[in-house]
Amino acid sequence: MKRKHKLLLLFVAVISIFAYYHFTSPQFNEGELYVGPVTSPTGAYTANSYYETYGGAAGGVNIWVEITYHHESNKTNAIYYGPGRTGFDMEWVNEHTIYIENRSGTEFSEQKTIDVRTGKEVNEQS
Structure with a gap:
């Protein structure tokens, strides 16, 4: 009986972890094209920005x-x-660096210069 309980507990834990990451991680496949494409100087990379609304009229x-x-x-x-x-704007500084500007009115909320490398994590902002 203990083995069945342990297996059930393990199953619930795995499903819980999967659900947590699935519902709290950004879903990058359902947005609308916003700015782009912006091609790097040699054409090796292309940047596209996308947007997604949330929360209805008050979102x-x-x-x-x-x-x-x-x-x-x-x-x-x-x-x-x-x-x-x-x-919002973005432009390539050089072949491996892109400048991203995300501002509110005349105040610069965010100015980022991001080094583009394969496998780099998402740079999440609030």
């Missing part, structure tokens, strides 16, 4: 930036995620 907008790695079979990787502001 807001989340924005994320995905990089397409053309030299790696067009692999994509989300490198930036944050709340949408009224002014």
